[in-house]
Amino acid sequence: MDSRPIGMFDSGVGGLTVLKEIMTQCPNESIIYLGDTKRFPYGSKSKETIIELTKRGIEFLISKNVKAVVIACGTATSQALEEVQKCYDIPIIGIINSAVRYIKEKDYKNIGIIATRGTIRSKGWQNKINEIIPKASIFYKACPLLAPMAEEGWTENEIAKLTIKEYLEGLKNVECLILGCTHYPLFKEIIQKELGKDKEIINTGEMLSKRLTQILKNNNIENENVQNRKYDIYLTDMETNFINVASKFLKDDKMIEKIYKCDF
Amino acid sequence: MDSRPIGMFDSGVGGLTVLKEIMTQCPNESIIYLGDTKRFPYGSKSKETIIELTKRGIEFLISKNVKAVVIACGTATSQALEEVQKCYDIPIIGIINSAVRYIKEKDYKNIGIIATRGTIRSKGWQNKINEIIPKASIFYKACPLLAPMAEEGWTENEIAKLTIKEYLEGLKNVECLILGCTHYPLFKEIIQKELGKDKEIINTGEMLSKRLTQILKNNNIENENVQNRKYDIYLTDMETNFINVASKFLKDDKMIEKIYKCDF
Numbered sequence: 461m462d463s464r465p466i467g468m469f470d471s472g473v474g475g476l477t478v479l480k481e482i483m484t485q486c487p488n489e490s491i492i493y494l495g496d497t498k499r500f501p502y503g504s505k506s507k508e509t510i511i512e513l514t515k516r517g518i519e520f521l522i523s524k525n526v527k528a529v530v531i532a533c534g535t536a537t538s539q540a541l542e543e544v545q546k547c548y549d550i551p552i553i554g555i556i557n558s559a560v561r562y563i564k565e566k567d568y569k570n571i572g573i574i575a576t577r578g579t580i581r582s583k584g585w586q587n588k589i590n591e592i593i594p595k596a597s598i599f600y601k602a603c604p605l606l607a608p609m610a611e612e613g614w615t616e617n618e619i620a621k622l623t624i625k626e627y628l629e630g631l632k633n634v635e636c637l638i639l640g641c642t643h644y645p646l647f648k649e650i651i652q653k654e655l656g657k658d659k660e661i662i663n664t665g666e667m668l669s670k671r672l673t674q675i676l677k678n679n680n681i682e683n684e685n686v687q688n689r690k691y692d693i694y695l696t697d698m699e700t701n702f703i704n705v706a707s708k709f710l711k712d713d714k715m716i717e718k719i720y721k722c723d724f
Numbered sequence: 725m726d727s728r729p730i731g732m733f734d735s736g737v738g739g740l741t742v743l744k745e746i747m748t749q750c751p752n753e754s755i756i757y758l759g760d761t762k763r764f765p766y767g768s769k770s771k772e773t774i775i776e777l778t779k780r781g782i783e784f785l786i787s788k789n790v791k792a793v794v795i796a797c798g799t800a801t802s803q804a805l806e807e808v809q810k811c812y813d814i815p816i817i818g819i820i821n822s823a824v825r826y827i828k829e830k831d832y833k834n835i836g837i838i839a840t841r842g843t844i845r846s847k848g849w850q851n852k853i854n855e856i857i858p859k860a861s862i863f864y865k866a867c868p869l870l871a872p873m874a875e876e877g878w879t880e881n882e883i884a885k886l887t888i889k890e891y892l893e894g895l896k897n898v899e900c901l902i903l904g905c906t907h908y909p910l911f912k913e914i915i916q917k918e919l920g921k922d923k924e925i926i927n928t929g930e931m932l933s934k935r936l937t938q939i940l941k942n943n944n945i946e947n948e949n950v951q952n953r954k955y956d957i958y959l960t961d962m963e964t965n966f967i968n969v970a971s972k973f974l975k976d977d978k979m980i981e982k983i984y985k986c987d988f
Contacts, residue, residue: 577965605876608868619886626883701841 462681463688465490466672467521467529469514472500473695473702474607474642475532476709478555478665482530483691483715485669486676488683490690492524495706498696498723502535503578514540518548520694520724527681530672531555532642532665534575538584551675558671559638559664560588566660569593572631573600575640576607585640599634603627603641610643611705616650624650636660646709691715694722726945727952729754730936731785731793733778736764737959737966738871738906739796740973742819742929746794747955747979749933750940752947754954756788759970762960762987766799767842778804782812784958784988791945794936795819796906796929798839802848815939822935823902823928824852830924833857836895837864839904840871849904863898867891867905874907875969880914888914900924910973955979958986 466489468479473495482491494517496502502510514536518529528551531537531544537554545552563571571593573585580602589596605623614620624647631637637659639645645663652661676682683689695702698721710716730753732743737759746755758781760766766774778800782793792815795801795808801818809816827835835857837849844866853860869887878884888911895901901923903909909927916925940946947953959966962985974980 581964604872605869605878608872612869614869619883619890622883622886700845 461684462527463490463683463685464525464527464681465492465690465692467518467524467526468493468532469517469521469529469536470495470532470642471502471536472497472533473706473709476706477642477645478530478532478668479691480710481663481665481669482672485666486673488686488689489676490683490688491692492521492526493691493693494521494722494724495693495695495702497699497702500697501576501578502533503576503582507539510536510539511543514544515547516724518544518552520722522548522550526550528552528672528675528679530668532668534579534584534640534642535582538582538587551679553668553671553675555642555664555668556584556588559662559667560585560592561671562667563589563636563638563662564593566636568635568660569595570597570599570633570635572634572637573598573640574603574606574627574631574637574644575600577602577604579640585638599631601627601631606647607641607643610646611701611708613708615646620647621650624654628654631655634659636662638662639664693719695719696721696723725948726791727754727947727949728789728791728945729756729954729956731782731788731790732757732796733781733785733793733800734759734796734906735766735800736761736797737970737973740970741906741909742794742796742932743955744974745927745929745933746936749930750937752950752953753940754947754952755956756785756790757955757957758785758986758988759957759959759966761963761966764961765840765842766797767840767846771803774800774803775807778808779811780988782808782816784986786812786814790814792816792936792939792943794932796932798843798848798904798906799846802846802851815943817932817935817939819906819928819932820848820852823926823931824849824856825935826931827853827900827902827926828857830900832899832924833859834861834863834897834899836898836901837862837904838867838870838891838895838901838908839864841866841868843904849902863895865891865895870911871905871907874910875965875972877972879910884911885914888918892918895919898923900926902926903928957983959983960985960987
């Protein structure tokens with residue numbers, strides 16, 4: 461039994477959808493979420509900068525006594541995960557790897573990915589799929605409007621429906637579709653309807669939570685005393701829009717009492 | 725007569741809509757456009773950083789022998805215009821001031837502004853209107869989806885129409901509407917239709933071009949020999965999307981032969 465919290469690192473507030481998943485799937489665990497909103501987005505930064513920032517973020521979390529770290533940012537995972545796994549003793553998992561491992565288990569061969577332009581361009585998903593499932597056919601589409609649309613709270617209106625229809629036009633033949641941006645689970649219902657029930661929508665936060673559960677078990681570091689559980693959110697910039705988006709993504713979760721400002 | 729080019733400074737490629745205006749309204753003038761795409765967007769940067777970058781951009785343009793500078797970026801205008809006007813001998817004009825001066829001339833009192841979240845938050849437009857037209861009532865709305873939508877080339881489809889309808893909902897009582905982001909003139913027709921023919925849509929690039937024409941005349945530095953006229957574009961990052969957007973905004977103008985990479 462280990463009552464220390466799980467650390468989560470993200471470039472912004474998008475990873476809060478992943479936090480919600482972990483809260484559901486690992487209900488006994490405390491979580492400290494660190495969102496680097498001051499330097500958001502990471503997509504346009506160099507690999508060296510991303511490694512540097514990810515290390516500093518993880519060190520901030522380690523200073524808060526976390527027992528494991530989850531990287532919820534696709535860019536940080538693809539650019540920095542291997543490097544940071546070498547640097548620290550605690551388990552560190554990333555958003556891409558858990559989902560690709562799951563897709564391999566399911567033996568899917570025609571794989572769709574939707575993500576931001578930065579994530580698609582970084583080839584983080586494409587490279588990891590090619591490495592783990594060499595025979596896969598990959599279909600990808602950058603959907604730059606979906607993240608700002610989620611931040612507007614437009615996740616169920618006619619505009620969202622038409623936009624998703626337009627974006628998924630060329631992706632009808634996939635067996636599964638990776639939601640390669642942490643904002644996208646908010647559109648899951650519309651996407652499922654548009655693609656058809658027989659296609660599996662891969663919610664990367666869900667995959668990450670499953671992998672985290674395994675790791676906690678394998679390392680024998682689960683928490684069993686749920687009394688002392690708590691959720692803390694730290695952001696490096698408290699600009700109003702981030703706070704608005706954060707509360708939308710958390711659906712005004714009563715268990716999170718306060719968002720703290722910090723720097724690292 | 726002065727055959728030296730006009731310098732244009734912007735944080736990205738949005739100002740190319742202003743370049744098009746100046747090409748139309750000042751057909752004899754050569755233009756050098758500098759877009760700081762590497763550090764785009766400026767909206768999230770500090771005032772000090774914006775002043776520093778604007779100065780360096782203007783010095784780059786001066787090194788290319790420009791006779792006047794147009795700042796096409798709203799953030800750079802609101803944060804740095806007054807400061808840089810003190811530092812250099814050539815005329816420097818900004819996107820906000822020309823439009824507000826025009827609105828004052830027309831005696832409009834109910835003024836609408838639509839812009840990006842960063843521009844609205846910076847209060848650049850609001851402050852300048854309060855200063856020049858103290859009795860004005862100002863109605864503003866951040867429209868974070870419009871710029872990425874323009875960059876997707878979705879400026880006439882159903883999604884654009886519905887989005888604009890949604891955003892303009894609370895702005896029906898204005899006499900004029902400032903398009904406070906250089907991307908927005910691409911939606912001008914839809915906006916005019918939605919607001920009604922009796923409202924004046926303020927295309928800030930058009931106002932800036934008019935002001936530029938006056939300044940060239942007053943300073944007696946117009947070019948009269950159109951033979952040697954040319955248009956050069958310099959960007960600090962040549963990422964594919966910027967190039968795509970640039971060509972969309974220029975409507976594949978044949979007069980621009982090449983886009984150069986530079987740094988400053």
